[in-house]
Amino acid sequence: MTILGLPEEEYIMSGNASCPGCGATLALRHVLKALGKRTVLVIPACCTAVIQGLYPRSGIGVPVLNMAFEATGAAASGVVAALKARGKDDITVVGWAGDGGTADIGIQALSGAAERRTDFIYICYDNEAYMNTGIQRSGATPYGALTTTTPVLGKKEHKKDMPMIMAAHKIPYVATATSGYPKDLYEKVKRAKELKGEGTRYLHILSPCPPGWRYDSKLTVKISKLAVETGLWILYEIDHGKFKLSGPSKRLLDPSKRKPVEEYLKLQGRFRGLSDEDIREIQRWVDENWKNIEKMMETE
Amino acid sequence: MGKVIITTGNYSAAYAAKAAKVDVVAAYPITPQTSIIEKISEFIEKGEMKAEYIRVESEHSAMAACIGASVAGARTFTATSAHGLALMHEMLHWAAATRAPVVMAVVNRAMGPPWNIWSDHVDSLSQRDTGWMQFYVESNQEIFDTIIQAYRVAEDPEVKMPAMICSDAFILSHTSQPLEILSEEEVEDFLPPYEPPFDITDVGHPVTHGNIVWPEPRGESPVGYMEFRYLMHQGLLNAKRKIKEIAKEFEKKFGRNHGDLIEKYKVDDADVAIVSMGALAAQAKYVVDLMREEGYRVGAIKLRVFRPFPDDEIREIAKGLKALVVADRNISYGHKGISATEIESALYSLEKRPLVLNFIMGIGGRDVKPEDQRKMIETVFNIIETGQLTKEAEWYGLLR
Numbered sequence: 001m002t003i004l005g006l007p008e009e010e011y012i013m014s015g016n017a018s019c020p021g022c023g024a025t026l027a028l029r030h031v032l033k034a035l036g037k038r039t040v041l042v043i044p045a046c047c048t049a050v051i052q053g054l055y056p057r058s059g060i061g062v063p064v065l066n067m068a069f070e071a072t073g074a075a076a077s078g079v080v081a082a083l084k085a086r087g088k089d090d091i092t093v094v095g096w097a098g099d100g101g102t103a104d105i106g107i108q109a110l111s112g113a114a115e116r117r118t119d120f121i122y123i124c125y126d127n128e129a130y131m132n133t134g135i136q137r138s139g140a141t142p143y144g145a146l147t148t149t150t151p152v153l154g155k156k157e158h159k160k161d162m163p164m165i166m167a168a169h170k171i172p173y174v175a176t177a178t179s180g181y182p183k184d185l186y187e188k189v190k191r192a193k194e195l196k197g198e199g200t201r202y203l204h205i206l207s208p209c210p211p212g213w214r215y216d217s218k219l220t221v222k223i224s225k226l227a228v229e230t231g232l233w234i235l236y237e238i239d240h241g242k243f244k245l246s247g248p249s250k251r252l253l254d255p256s257k258r259k260p261v262e263e264y265l266k267l268q269g270r271f272r273g274l275s276d277e278d279i280r281e282i283q284r285w286v287d288e289n290w291k292n293i294e295k296m297m298e299t300e
Numbered sequence: 301m302g303k304v305i306i307t308t309g310n311y312s313a314a315y316a317a318k319a320a321k322v323d324v325v326a327a328y329p330i331t332p333q334t335s336i337i338e339k340i341s342e343f344i345e346k347g348e349m350k351a352e353y354i355r356v357e358s359e360h361s362a363m364a365a366c367i368g369a370s371v372a373g374a375r376t377f378t379a380t381s382a383h384g385l386a387l388m389h390e391m392l393h394w395a396a397a398t399r400a401p402v403v404m405a406v407v408n409r410a411m412g413p414p415w416n417i418w419s420d421h422v423d424s425l426s427q428r429d430t431g432w433m434q435f436y437v438e439s440n441q442e443i444f445d446t447i448i449q450a451y452r453v454a455e456d457p458e459v460k461m462p463a464m465i466c467s468d469a470f471i472l473s474h475t476s477q478p479l480e481i482l483s484e485e486e487v488e489d490f491l492p493p494y495e496p497p498f499d500i501t502d503v504g505h506p507v508t509h510g511n512i513v514w515p516e517p518r519g520e521s522p523v524g525y526m527e528f529r530y531l532m533h534q535g536l537l538n539a540k541r542k543i544k545e546i547a548k549e550f551e552k553k554f555g556r557n558h559g560d561l562i563e564k565y566k567v568d569d570a571d572v573a574i575v576s577m578g579a580l581a582a583q584a585k586y587v588v589d590l591m592r593e594e595g596y597r598v599g600a601i602k603l604r605v606f607r608p609f610p611d612d613e614i615r616e617i618a619k620g621l622k623a624l625v626v627a628d629r630n631i632s633y634g635h636k637g638i639s640a641t642e643i644e645s646a647l648y649s650l651e652k653r654p655l656v657l658n659f660i661m662g663i664g665g666r667d668v669k670p671e672d673q674r675k676m677i678e679t680v681f682n683i684i685e686t687g688q689l690t691k692e693a694e695w696y697g698l699l700r
Contacts, residue, residue, distance in 0.1 A: 078365035
């Protein structure tokens with residue numbers, strides 16, 4: 001038995017090409033523990049496409065269909081349809097894509113798949129920029145972050161709220177998670193898997209990235225947890241329309257319980273250019289997000 | 301013998317997809333392709349056709365879904381036109397490189413702007429280098445028969461490449477002609493159920509499909525990227541042989557032959573031949589008959605398959621000809637007609653080459669009547685007499 005009580009089976013093999021401290025691969029490790037062997041991954045252009053390793057080998061212990069950047073939702077729809085046509089109903093099809101492949105170029109195919117109630121799980125691992133191509137700004141990059149396409153001034157817009165966009169599709173399950181809370185992530189993936197047959201399930205995992213966020217690779221878990229503790233990243237699930245905070249976020253509705261955003265920001269080189277005013281803007285954005293959560297919980 | 305009905309080119313394509321017992325259809329509507337996918341929807345919703353139909357939100361997604369379904373072991377079908385095909389472009393490369401034997405009906409339509417929904421071959425010819433086989437057909441029956449044949453070719457273990465069956469907007473797509481619908485039993489005998497070469501959902505033997513390959517053999521890979529591309533090329537070269545064999549087999553079984561890579565019509569003793577693609581190839585034969593009655597030694601060639609290109613076949617015919625009229629319903633801007641370019645390239649290795657006169661005609665659905673084709677042929681006979689050949693393509697019927 002392991003400390004967290006998670007299965008001992010490993011589907012992320014040695015020989016994979018992750019950077020040290022990769023939050024995305026840490027998350028995928030726990031995602032696959034929850035999904036198990038009878039899983040097919042559809043992976044577009046993204047870090048994991050490289051991390052899986054070189055032909056003819058694979059560092060991932062389940063089948064992987066590599067796909068064009070914007071086509072994950074559509075290709076997964078095809079795999080799901082073929083399984084249905086062939087009467088195979090015990091395989092979970094999972095799209096695993098980065099934030100660019102989800103919030104930007106892939107949003108159309110994903111939205112279409114969700115609207116069609118495609119029976120699959122879509123997981124966005126969100127490292128908040130185009131990391132694989134060298135840290136360019138995406139729709140999921142947070143306010144103020146320096147990237148190679150916002151190199152001097154930093155990003156001037158806030159992050160696109162992808163999980164809520166997916167919730168607006170009225171799909172059976174939407175959840176957020178982050179690499180630093182593997183048990184929370186594991187339980188959410190389990191729930192998503194359990195809902196097979198009900199349509200599209202969406203998970204959004206904040207995945208810290210040492211080279212892209214400019215921090216020491218040993219800090220991945222700490223930064224992931226700080227994102228939650230400062231309230232910048234909110235852990236929740238929307239199960240059949242029912243909103244529920246989860247993990248440490250449950251006790252953060254009270255603003256006084258949330259750590260100041262500086263604690264999260266100051267560890268990361270990408271935020272080195274922030275002015276005091278920028279930090280106030282980020283804090284304002286966080287507090288506003290929580291007010292919206294509060295409203296949502298009141299209407300429940 | 302199947303049932304004969306009177307129906308449109310688009311319905312002929314839908315009947316063919318049904319007869320081929322496709323497992324998964326993924327499609328998005330675009331004029332003039334729409335009635336293909338409407339008919340298929342009707343078949344499926346009435347329970348006459350057992351297939352999964354993914355009503356995707358774009359053509360790009362249509363092709364991505366077909367690829368996903370194909371590698372998961374399904375026989376797949378889609379249909380599109382013009383802008384839809386252009387939007388698919390990336391996924392056309394992806395399908396061919398996946399070696400996914402997707403079959404697609406393309407209803408040839410002009411590209412905008414300005415908006416124009418009529419026939420023009422630039423949409424599919426622009427996809428020349430994606431690795432797809434391209435068939436250009438002249439009748440509704442040929443649409444049906446070629447879709448059935450194309451699955452056999454595409455799924456052949458020596459080919460494993462996708463195929464598009466191109467037909468002219470409205471001239472075929474919305475025009476009714478007699479169609480013999482082969483029964484599903486007859487078709488199944490000719491086209492057995494799809495046996496995928498591999499299955500991405502085989503979780504007992506997990507593989508990754510499409511991960512990184514270096515330019516050179518490296519690490520444990522005995523080959524580099526270039527070798528994968530050569531295998532695709534080999535697949536299309538093998539398709540030349542397969543298309544011929546399968547056309548013969550089809551004729552033996554069903555009594556119809558629309559040609560294989562090309563169709564020759566009265567070229568054996570001809571001085572001049574007119575080369576056409578699509579519906580105008582049918583009209584060219586009519587024109588040849590009329591002119592033969594007047595003593596012209598003229599024949600017609602239907603360029604039925606554009607990829608793989610029938611260069612040997614063209615050379616063989618050209619040896620006996622004084623001139624070729626190449627009628628292109630397309631233009632490669634700044635150069636000439638696309639099929640003329642290909643034909644001239646094929647002819648280059650001949651010691652004694654016939655003259656080639658290229659006409660750009662019928663662009664954006666502009667009508668090409670028999671007398672127009674006749675004028676093109678007459679022009680070439682005059683050139684043979686005078687020896688005055690213009691090197692530029694001639695824009696036939698252009699208002700200046």
